Structure formats: C-alpha cells, structure tokens
Amino acid sequence: xxxxxxxxxxxxxxxxxxxxxxxxxxxxxxxxxxxxxxxxxxxxxxxxxxxxxxxxxxxxxxxxxxxxxxxxxxxxxxxxxxxxxxxxxxxxxxxxxxxxxxxxxxxxxxxxxxxxxxxxxxxxxxxxxxxxxxxxxxxxxxxxxxxxxxxxxxxxxxxxxxxxxxxxxxxxxxxxxxxxxxxxxxxxxxxxxxxxxxxxxxxxxxxxxxxxxxxxxxxxxxxx
Amino acid sequence: xxxxxxxxxxxxxxxxxxxxxxxxxxxxxxxxxxxxxxxxxxxxxxxxxxxxxxxxxxxxxxxxxxxxxxxxxxxxxxxxxxxxxxxxxxxxxxxxxxxxxxxxxxxxxxxxxxxxxxxxxxxxxxxxxxxxxxxxxxxxxxxxxxxxxxxxxxxxxxxxxxxxxxxxxxxxxxxxxxxxxxxxxxxxxxxxxxxxxxxxxxxxxxxxxxxxxxxxxxxxxxxxxxxxxxxxxxxxxxxxxxxxxxxxxxxxxxxxxxxxxxxxxxxxxxxxxxxxxxxxxxxxxxxxxxxxxxxxxx
Numbered sequence: 001x002x003x004x005x006x007x008x009x010x011x012x013x014x015x016x017x018x019x020x021x022x023x024x025x026x027x028x029x030x031x032x033x034x035x036x037x038x039x040x041x042x043x044x045x046x047x048x049x050x051x052x053x054x055x056x057x058x059x060x061x062x063x064x065x066x067x068x069x070x071x072x073x074x075x076x077x078x079x080x081x082x083x084x085x086x087x088x089x090x091x092x093x094x095x096x097x098x099x100x101x102x103x104x105x106x107x108x109x110x111x112x113x114x115x116x117x118x119x120x121x122x123x124x125x126x127x128x129x130x131x132x133x134x135x136x137x138x139x140x141x142x143x144x145x146x147x148x149x150x151x152x153x154x155x156x157x158x159x160x161x162x163x164x165x166x167x168x169x170x171x172x173x174x175x176x177x178x179x180x181x182x183x184x185x186x187x188x189x190x191x192x193x194x195x196x197x198x199x200x201x202x203x204x205x206x207x208x209x210x211x212x213x214x215x216x217x218x219x220x221x222x223x224x
Numbered sequence: 225x226x227x228x229x230x231x232x233x234x235x236x237x238x239x240x241x242x243x244x245x246x247x248x249x250x251x252x253x254x255x256x257x258x259x260x261x262x263x264x265x266x267x268x269x270x271x272x273x274x275x276x277x278x279x280x281x282x283x284x285x286x287x288x289x290x291x292x293x294x295x296x297x298x299x300x301x302x303x304x305x306x307x308x309x310x311x312x313x314x315x316x317x318x319x320x321x322x323x324x325x326x327x328x329x330x331x332x333x334x335x336x337x338x339x340x341x342x343x344x345x346x347x348x349x350x351x352x353x354x355x356x357x358x359x360x361x362x363x364x365x366x367x368x369x370x371x372x373x374x375x376x377x378x379x380x381x382x383x384x385x386x387x388x389x390x391x392x393x394x395x396x397x398x399x400x401x402x403x404x405x406x407x408x409x410x411x412x413x414x415x416x417x418x419x420x421x422x423x424x425x426x427x428x429x430x431x432x433x434x435x436x437x438x439x440x441x442x443x444x445x446x447x448x449x450x451x452x453x454x455x456x457x458x459x460x461x462x463x464x465x466x467x468x469x470x471x472x473x474x475x476x477x478x479x480x481x482x483x484x485x486x487x488x489x490x491x492x493x494x495x496x497x498x499x500x501x502x503x504x505x506x507x508x509x510x511x512x513x514x515x516x517x518x519x520x521x522x
Contacts, residue, residue, distance in 0.1 A: 005328055012324060016313060077310040080277060081368070082328055083300040085293070221279040224272065 013096035024058035028108040059140040067147040090217040124186035127195040134202040139163040141206035145213030229375045229407030235283030244431040258418030259411035261428035267411040271379045304373035308380040312352045319348030329371045337370035358389030376408040415506040434516040446508040447483035450498040451475040457494035466515040478511045
C-alpha cells in the first residue's frame, strides 16, 4: 500500500512538472538544431551555449517547482497530511526530481552526441561536452540536495549563483589544459586525464551531495 | 483499539525563543477538544508535533494508539489534518486534487465529496489559484472530510474567513460531529468558534497548558462578582479569587472557585454583593491567561 502511495506521489510530481519537462525537451532540441544545422560558427556557438542554458534552466525550474515552491507555498503541509512519513516524502521528492531531470537530460544528451557523431563537427568536442554536461548533473544534484535538506532560501540562491559562475571557470580551466585545448578541434575524441578526472569528480560529487542530503534529512527534527 | 484519539505524555520542545513545556493532554475518541491560546502560545507547535511535522525533544505522543513520529504513516490513514497556512497546488484544479486524494484513500466517500462541493458552492474545474481564501479553506476541508478520518486535526481553520465562510465551515464540522466515533482537535484563538463546537476546552499560553476541562465546567466555575466596598472596608485575600480590580467603591472579583462561598466571605468582610455574573468563554480565556501569567491560578 505504501509503495503504491509513493508511486502516486512521484507521478503527481511528474504531472505537475510536465510543462517544465516538455518545454526543456522542445527548447533543447531547438538549440541543438540551431547549433548543428545553423550552418555557421556563430550559430554553432549560440546554439551550444543555449543548449547548456536549457539544461541549467531544467535543473533550476524543476527543483524550484517541485521542492522549493512546495515548501514556500506550504503545499508541503497538504502532502504531509497524506499517509507517508517525512522521510518517505523526502525520498519521493528525490526520486521524482532525479527522474524528472535525467529523462530529458539523457534524451537531450544522447541526441547531442548522436548528432555530433553523425555530422562533420569535430569529435574532439565530445569529451568537453561530456564534462560540461556532467557538471550540469553535479549542479542539479547539489541544488536538489540543498533544496531538500535546508529550509533557508538563501542557500538555494547561493547554489544557483555558484553553479552558474563555476561553469564558466570549469570551461576556461579545461580549455587551458594543453591536452584538452588542443584536442577540441581534432577529429578524434581524446579522453585526457584532466577530462577523466573531471568526470570522476563530478560523478562522485553528485552522489555525495545526494547521500549527504539524505543523511541530513534523516537527522532532522523539524520538517517545516 | 485504543479509547484515546490523542495522548501527550510529558511532551516538550525547546526553540531558541520559545519552549513548549511538559504537555500532558488526552482526547478520548468521540470527543471534540478546542485548543485555545493567544498568538504564539504554542497551539501550532503542539499540533505539528501531533502530526510529526516537528519532533518532540522529550515525551510520548500517541495518535489513535500509534506512537508518533515512528508510526506516523500508519496513523495518518485515519487522520484528517487542515491548518490555516496549508495550501493546495495553485495551478491544478480542485477536481484533480479530489482524484489524487481519492486514488490514495480507499475509503474516499465520493457521494459525500459531491455533497460538499454543492454545499460549499465549489466547482471541480476551478483552478486553486482562482479561489478566494474562503473557497480555498473550504476546498481543503472537503479534501480532508471526504477521506472520512477518525480524527480531525484543525489548526486555526477559520482564521481569515469572512463570517459566511466561517459559518459554512463550522456548520459542516457540526454535521461531522454527529458521528460519535470521531474525535476532533480544533485550535483557534477565536473562542466563539471553539465554544460552538467543543465538548472540552484546553487553554494554552506561553508553551504551557494552563487549564483543561469540559466546557460546562468552565462556564459553571468561572464568575465575576461585583462588590460595593464601603470606605474603611478592605477586601480579604481569598483563595479562588483569581483577579481583584478596584475602582472607587466598586470591586470586581474574578473567580474560578465556588462563587457563593466567596461572595459570603466578602459579605462577612463588610462588602455588599451587587451582582454575580457568568462569564463568556472569551472572558474566561482572558482571565485564565492573565491569572496564569501572574501565577494566580489555583
């Protein structure tokens, strides 16, 4: 019985977030079309940057609408009046948000890599694209973790600001690594130690953020 | 099955600027308790502990026999909770909310939900964001009542409602009370609302339960004596006199003891009893709180 409620709550979050999910898919595909089939270098850069922006918007809008807004508007009181525990509530939110993010993220990411693979765009871009996309994933996990575990909106704002700023630093840092910078325009995808290290740190950071968030929630005494 | 709908045993919770101290409180099944207190008294904290939204620092809380917060999921199947600050999903319709709650509760009473829709003049296709405050409160009540819970926990549900919406809400609650197996905990700072529907009344102030009894006992116990005190007569300090206010020759004594005995004692001291007044619940509440703050409550 309890599992069926948790499933319904996850579906409920999907139903309420579908404009964000559908919008991000449409926009994401649109930016890919612009980047890959625009025909010029400018449209490629505009499309690529817009593509990353769409993923960041998906992250921010999804967590804001399903977690932060629910707390802020006190809809959380309605949900917690249902036969679930506060820990189950947090788990549902985490699972629903992760699914809500990763379904469009994987679809858009796979489309991007597929199109790069099938077109004349240098394959040297693939590792950098992977590192940037994985960074967006880390950004999402940290934002979700903080939104779930912390009540103060200041922390959420801080994560958004830092998340956006750090992306620029990451791209600049990676392009300044000789092994990465020189390989970007090449025809082969080069998985340099810097790229692999970055991917490992981003993956572990994502997992760690979610685990720490769950541990914090389990220790919490006051849920609202 | 337990006979107690709610049980607080030595429950406490400390915040930086507020402490809920050693609350002992029981509500038997089939009873309606009004929890009355001024703003910031601890009503919502108590109810949030009851609903496991906040965990007590110490003490034991049981809801329909379930230990809270450990067994909260099981307990909540039979509890309907509404609070003044509870909101619904703004961009979803009331009909969507009804379907959602009905999909969770097998005991959802669809005909009753339809009756409530008509009675409250609500339409399922309405988006929640388009509802007025009163309509939203009634929609929340509908979603809770149609679950047919054994225990209703209402945290200031009438706050901010216009008189008509308040009347509609209280009338519906009175209707629910016909089912004698149900228990209701109703918190408010509006004594009129509480007086209208409660069997038992509990006063809370500054994080402490200051008095708890059935409504009739409060009304019977509390009186106000108006005395004429001639010059040269000084009123004795008597047990049961919770407050004595003197203005010229007129003294007003508030008591929660037997007023006739108190009146006789004042008469023996030389005062003339002008009038013994019954007090309204609001007056009793205010007197109770003030006496508690002064430490005069016996």
